[in-house]
Amino acid sequence: MHLFEPTFESLSTHDYPAWFRDAKLGIWSHWGPQSVPMCGDWYARNMYIQGTPQYLYHLRHYGHPSQFGYKDICSLWKAEQFDPDSLMDRYVKAGARYFVAQAMHHDHFFNYDSALNRMNSLQIGPKKDIVGLWKKAAEKRGLPFGVSEHLGASFSWWRVNKGCDATGPYQGIPYDGTDPAWQDFYYDNYEHTGEHIGEFPPWYTPNQKFHQYWKDCMTELIDKYSPDLLYTDGALPFNDQWLEDDLPYVLDDRYREGLEVVAYLYNRSIKIHGENHAVYTQKCRYEDVYRVGVLDMERSLLKKASKYPWQTDTCIGGWFYDAKASYKTPKEIIDMLVDVVAKNGCVLLNILQRPDGTIDKETEFILDEMAKWYEINGEAIYASQPWKTVGEGDTVLDFKDYHEDAAAWKNDDIRYVCRDHIVYAFLMGAKGDTTAILRNFNEGENVSSVRLLGVGELTFNHCFGVLTVPLPEILPTKYIPCLAITLKDA
Numbered sequence: 001m002h003l004f005e006p007t008f009e010s011l012s013t014h015d016y017p018a019w020f021r022d023a024k025l026g027i028w029s030h031w032g033p034q035s036v037p038m039c040g041d042w043y044a045r046n047m048y049i050q051g052t053p054q055y056l057y058h059l060r061h062y063g064h065p066s067q068f069g070y071k072d073i074c075s076l077w078k079a080e081q082f083d084p085d086s087l088m089d090r091y092v093k094a095g096a097r098y099f100v101a102q103a104m105h106h107d108h109f110f111n112y113d114s115a116l117n118r119m120n121s122l123q124i125g126p127k128k129d130i131v132g133l134w135k136k137a138a139e140k141r142g143l144p145f146g147v148s149e150h151l152g153a154s155f156s157w158w159r160v161n162k163g164c165d166a167t168g169p170y171q172g173i174p175y176d177g178t179d180p181a182w183q184d185f186y187y188d189n190y191e192h193t194g195e196h197i198g199e200f201p202p203w204y205t206p207n208q209k210f211h212q213y214w215k216d217c218m219t220e221l222i223d224k225y226s227p228d229l230l231y232t233d234g235a236l237p238f239n240d241q242w243l244e245d246d247l248p249y250v251l252d253d254r255y256r257e258g259l260e261v262v263a264y265l266y267n268r269s270i271k272i273h274g275e276n277h278a279v280y281t282q283k284c285r286y287e288d289v290y291r292v293g294v295l296d297m298e299r300s301l302l303k304k305a306s307k308y309p310w311q312t313d314t315c316i317g318g319w320f321y322d323a324k325a326s327y328k329t330p331k332e333i334i335d336m337l338v339d340v341v342a343k344n345g346c347v348l349l350n351i352l353q354r355p356d357g358t359i360d361k362e363t364e365f366i367l368d369e370m371a372k373w374y375e376i377n378g379e380a381i382y383a384s385q386p387w388k389t390v391g392e393g394d395t396v397l398d399f400k401d402y403h404e405d406a407a408a409w410k411n412d413d414i415r416y417v418c419r420d421h422i423v424y425a426f427l428m429g430a431k432g433d434t435t436a437i438l439r440n441f442n443e444g445e446n447v448s449s450v451r452l453l454g455v456g457e458l459t460f461n462h463c464f465g466v467l468t469v470p471l472p473e474i475l476p477t478k479y480i481p482c483l484a485i486t487l488k489d490a
Contacts, residue, residue, distance in 0.1 A: 069176030082357025146229025330369035
């Protein structure tokens with residue numbers, strides 16, 4: 001039995017499990033106490049920054065953070081209507097073939113019983129093993145189960161809880177993060193309090209004691225749940241240089257704890273399954289680093305197909321439930337899924353939950369629309385592979401980091417995938433009663449039949465490397481239709 005060493009050389013020899021290559025769509029529950037105010041992402045941080053919308057909301061709704069702090073928000077989270085089985089049924093129907101549960105966010109609250117952190121969902125708030133309940137529901141439906149960890153950034157991210165208001169009636173009164181009785185939760189992170197309190201904090205701390213704590217927590221998490229996927233919100237810990245493409249990259253000892261955790265994850269999987277079934281995802285875009293696992297692109301895309309499987313993680317709205325936020329349309333989600341799959345990627349989609357554990361009617365609509373589309377086109381998604389070309393047409397999904405724009409597809413925009421002897425052509429901007437023109441089927445690729453998924457066989461003409469297919473007046477879906485093109489002698 002070959003086990004991995006905690007080195008770049010050893011871990012880069014890992015293979016990608018078949019389940020991850022095939023899955024294409026995962027659903028993520030990015031959910032925890034920060035959903036309680038229904039006021040968006042990074043609430044636990046921004047409620048301690050005077051003047052931010054979340055600070056103002058907290059002040060006027062709960063009271064000043066010197067008197068009612070984030071620890072008190074955690075006690076309000078009850079998850080009283082959380083029904084993982086009914087939610088998982090919806091997710092599978094919508095096309096999900098893996099599931100990821102948030103284990104802990106930057107707020108240092110754990111969604112499972114932990115011997116290392118008293119602020120957890122068994123002791124506070126829900127009094128439930130949230131991660132364990134998700135795992136049971138996923139495994140019952142045959143879904144690989146993953147966990148996301150956001151702990152690595154929390155030590156420096158949360159330095160703001162040591163502050164105080166600079167002006168106003170509470171000027172100079174310390175926030176509750178300075179209370180010695182809660183230092184284990186809020187951290188002894190005073191070394192970071194002199195840093196500029198900006199919109200984006202330093203991501204990783206150099207604090208070695210915290211590095212060991214992170215490693216111990218990851219080991220506990222892996223031991224408890226043997227996850228098929230572990231997601232790190234950042235680069236492989238603990239190197240902060242992970243998005244600067246124009247800088248030379250140094251593989252140094254700052255990665256030691258990260259490498260040890262990845263090796264531990266893979267080796268535990270090997271001991272359970274006889275081979276590694278686990279996937280590790282992180283966000284550093286340097287190949288030497290991401291080859292220890294899978295590259296994750298938060299709210300972003302690769303421009304071209306990758307020879308390695310990769311993942312984009314995104315959300316229907318914001319990362320935590322926000323009563324003011326708008327949502328992506330089903331069309332935007334399906335467009336993104338098709339584009340990513342054509343480039344050898346997977347989409348991990350966060351479905352927002354209210355603090356009680358339920359989803360709202362808009363979210364139900366999104367999932368229902370995805371289910372209708374997947375029922376027709378699922379054969380072209382699950383277990384497909386990139387074809388010889390990503391697609392045709394000039395329109396692209398122009399996603400920049402953390403900013404996603406919808407595309408205005410044209411009739412000649414196409415995305416391709418394949419499986420066995422079938423090429424699937426997604427007609428991104430197709431309209432009924434027109435002719436699809438596909439220009440990538442050369443003379444050596446003999447086409448034996450063309451099906452429109454959800455309709456059946458269509459007539460076609462293949463001449464001089466151009467395949468033309470008249471489409472029916474009424475297409476089988478209001479989203480992207482797909483042609484299944486069977487090749488002879490494949």
